[in-house]
Amino acid sequence: MNIxxxxxxxxxxxxxxxxxxxxxxxxAETLMPLILDLEKxxxxxxxxxxxxxxxxxxxxxxxxxxxPLYYAERLTEHLGGAKIYLKREELNHTGSHKVNNVLGxxxxxxxxxxxxxxxxxxxxxxxxxxxxxxxxxGLECVVYMGAVDVxxxxxxxxxxxxxxxxVMPVQSGTRTLKDAMNEALRDWxxxxxNTFYCIGTVAGPHxxxxxxxxxxxxIGNETRAQMQEIEGRLPDSLVACIGGGSNAxxxxxxxxxxxxxxxxxxxxxxxxxxxxxxxxxAGGRPGVLHGNRTYLLMDxxxxxxxxxxxxAGLDYPGIGPEHSWLHEVGRVNYLSAxxxxxxxxxxxxxxxxxxxxxxxxxxxIAKVMELAPKRPRDHLMVVNLSGRGDKDVPQVGDIxxxxxx
Amino acid sequence: xxxxIDTRFAELAKQGRSAFxxxxxxxxxxxxxxxxxxxxxxxxxxxxxxxxxxFTDPMADGPSIQAAGxxxxxxxxxxxxxxxxxxxxxxxDNATPIVLMGYYxxxxxxxxxxFLTDAKSAGVDGLIIVDLPPEEDDELCLPAMKxxxxxxxxxxxxxxxxxxxxxxxxxxxxxxxxSITGITGAAAADSPAVSEAVARIKRHTKLPVCVGFGIxxxxxxxxxxxxxNGAVVGTALVDALKTSLDAEGxxxxxxxxxxxxxxxxxxxxxxxxxxxxx
Numbered sequence: 161m162n163i164x165x166x167x168x169x170x171x172x173x174x175x176x177x178x179x180x181x182x183x184x185x186x187x188a189e190t191l192m193p194l195i196l197d198l199e200k201x202x203x204x205x206x207x208x209x210x211x212x213x214x215x216x217x218x219x220x221x222x223x224x225x226x227x228p229l230y231y232a233e234r235l236t237e238h239l240g241g242a243k244i245y246l247k248r249e250e251l252n253h254t255g256s257h258k259v260n261n262v263l264g265x266x267x268x269x270x271x272x273x274x275x276x277x278x279x280x281x282x283x284x285x286x287x288x289x290x291x292x293x294x295x296x297x298g299l300e301c302v303v304y305m306g307a308v309d310v311x312x313x314x315x316x317x318x319x320x321x322x323x324x325x326x327v328m329p330v331q332s333g334t335r336t337l338k339d340a341m342n343e344a345l346r347d348w349x350x351x352x353x354n355t356f357y358c359i360g361t362v363a364g365p366h367x368x369x370x371x372x373x374x375x376x377x378x379i380g381n382e383t384r385a386q387m388q389e390i391e392g393r394l395p396d397s398l399v400a401c402i403g404g405g406s407n408a409x410x411x412x413x414x415x416x417x418x419x420x421x422x423x424x425x426x427x428x429x430x431x432x433x434x435x436x437x438x439x440x441x442a443g444g445r446p447g448v449l450h451g452n453r454t455y456l457l458m459d460x461x462x463x464x465x466x467x468x469x470x471x472a473g474l475d476y477p478g479i480g481p482e483h484s485w486l487h488e489v490g491r492v493n494y495l496s497a498x499x500x501x502x503x504x505x506x507x508x509x510x511x512x513x514x515x516x517x518x519x520x521x522x523x524x525i526a527k528v529m530e531l532a533p534k535r536p537r538d539h540l541m542v543v544n545l546s547g548r549g550d551k552d553v554p555q556v557g558d559i560x561x562x563x564x565x
Numbered sequence: 566x567x568x569x570i571d572t573r574f575a576e577l578a579k580q581g582r583s584a585f586x587x588x589x590x591x592x593x594x595x596x597x598x599x600x601x602x603x604x605x606x607x608x609x610x611x612x613x614x615x616x617x618x619x620f621t622d623p624m625a626d627g628p629s630i631q632a633a634g635x636x637x638x639x640x641x642x643x644x645x646x647x648x649x650x651x652x653x654x655x656x657x658d659n660a661t662p663i664v665l666m667g668y669y670x671x672x673x674x675x676x677x678x679x680f681l682t683d684a685k686s687a688g689v690d691g692l693i694i695v696d697l698p699p700e701e702d703d704e705l706c707l708p709a710m711k712x713x714x715x716x717x718x719x720x721x722x723x724x725x726x727x728x729x730x731x732x733x734x735x736x737x738x739x740x741x742x743x744s745i746t747g748i749t750g751a752a753a754a755d756s757p758a759v760s761e762a763v764a765r766i767k768r769h770t771k772l773p774v775c776v777g778f779g780i781x782x783x784x785x786x787x788x789x790x791x792x793x794n795g796a797v798v799g800t801a802l803v804d805a806l807k808t809s810l811d812a813e814g815x816x817x818x819x820x821x822x823x824x825x826x827x828x829x830x831x832x833x834x835x836x837x838x839x840x841x842x843x
Binding site: 176184185186187188189190191192193194332333338342345346349350351352353447448449450451453456458460461462463464 | 720
């Protein structure tokens with residue numbers, strides 16, 4: 161695609177929430193006044209030093225930031241190429257990067273006087289983070305989760321319930337993340353007066369893709385400073401998995417204007433790109449869903465197709481609009497990893513580094529296994545280890561036992 | 566430019582009564598039965614017909630209408646066939662206004678210009694696209710106006726006086742007031758609150774105001790029609806259709822009548838109401 165290269169990749173979106181043709185505000189009229197209020201509240205909060213100071217306090221003492229940038233020595237030796245660093249987002253309180261964004265949104269909700277929080281979740285990591293911060297701040301919490309995901313992510317369902325959240329299994333459609341998002345939007349339309357919708361990824365109507373990105377950019381900002389401190393220079397490449405793409409956007413965004421840094425996003429290729437998968441960029445095209453224009457999996461009539469991934473957190477037929485734009489302008493390379501490749505990476509990282517990753521970042525590790533051996537030994541590669549694998553242990557255990565039988 | 570919608574509301578105003586607006590999903594439960602049902606509506610008393618364009622992810626619709634869309638898609642319905650359905654209806658009826666209602670993505674994928682040309686030539690008069698607020702008017706609303714189709718906007722209880730002018734700016738045909746914050750088929754509309762809201766909207770526009778969401782019975786339809794220029798019923802008709810299907814979700818001998826009978830009953834309710842004072 162022939163698109164003029166911008167002077168900066170970091171200035172988006174425009175005032176109407178567009179990244180190129182992507183993004184926007186495609187929602188029912190009922191929600192528009194609230195979305196405009198949210199934009200105002202966020203603009204005011206960004207300009208308020210007290211908001212940032214309060215957030216920094218919680219990030220440090222409640223979330224446990226900064227997360228380490230860890231040199232994965234044995235993985236590096238095994239692959240025999242680039243020097244691999246893991247950004248340890250799985251060490252955050254609640255076990256993933258999701259808490260960075262939820263903290264920001266819950267603090268915004270409090271500023272706006274909202275007492276009831278709703279969220280949608282796939283793997284349950286966003287749901288757990290939301291339930292956690294609602295418990296911390298005494299807010300009512302309702303989490304929508306596809307009935308299929310409720311089954312395959314039981315440990316997280318139990319955690320959310322222990323934290324006082326109400327988990328609503330969604331029976332409509334494919335009973336996964338996309339349907340949970342539809343159901344959360346329906347709840348929001350119904351309860352718009354007292355309810356704040358805490359979106360879990362860099363998607364949805366403007367300003368969500370922007371504010372989620374901003375809250376997650378702490379990942380990339382820390383990585384920059386840490387790499388400077390450890391190696392005295394910027395990394396040469398970044399790798400992160402993508403469902404909606406919030407962990408990836410958080411890592412990538414602070415580096416977008418550094419041309420020396422190669423950036424790779426890894427989508428879930430499921431059973432393979434010619435079969436059932438969740439790779440919206442590799443296998444989709446631009447369309448409009450859930451409040452934004454972005455790459456979507458759909459049929460010739462514009463009907464949304466079912467996504468599939470072994471990882472409930474990547475099982476979504478769309479991707480954040482800023483990623484769609486970064487793909488079209490060619491700044492980020494979007495690759496994909498299959499279920500089997502992710503499983504192999506899951507086992508490799510567990511055995512070599514003593515770190516059990518979530519199935520989501522296992523997709524990123526899978527591509528590191530391909531990319532790193534082709535890079536020289538002085539190449540610095542950072543992988544975002546966006547979540548830990550506790551929630552996936554029962555599911556992966558079943559699969560591996562099934563295979564060994 | 567006068568559309569069938571303008572003509573119809575002008576006629577009704579002369580008769581001093583409000584419009585009965587029906588909603589059904591295109592292709593539910595199958596394309597052939599759907600055409601028969603749509604054809605039966607004007608005879609049963611429908612003044613304006615809204616036809617849903619099926620979509621997999623209708624985020625502002627309740628379970629009944631979502632299920633209707635999925636039944637239609639399963640029966641092979643597409644946007645192209647929805648336009649053909651209107652063309653089929655127009656063979657016998659050149660007066661009843663037809664409004665297509667749905668979500669933007671299928672139109673975006675069909676191609677906006679091609680869609681507008683095809684819809685207009687098939688006899689479509691207006692569009693209601695749930696996920697296109699005034700902030701996205703460039704996408705479809707402005708091209709639709711240029712193509713001679715009415716773009717009918719939803720106003721809701723959250724649309725305050727400050728926002729109303731923006732919502733009404735490019736609206737034509739009529740204004741669709743959503744009487745509740747919620748999904749289709751949810752709660753019943755509260756008649757005094759609706760009356761107040763309609764009066765508020767009428768302070769900003771000369772367009773007819775129709776009220777929908779939460780109207781299920783001839784009594785409610787009558788109450789709403791006495792406050793507004795039209796009452797819209799969707800979920801109750803879709804439910805009547807569904808009840809007539811066999812265990813596999815296929816049409817039976819009762820299907821067309823089930824919808825026609827409820828339409829007639831609701832139309833009686835609306836026609837019993839005096840039109841809201843201008």
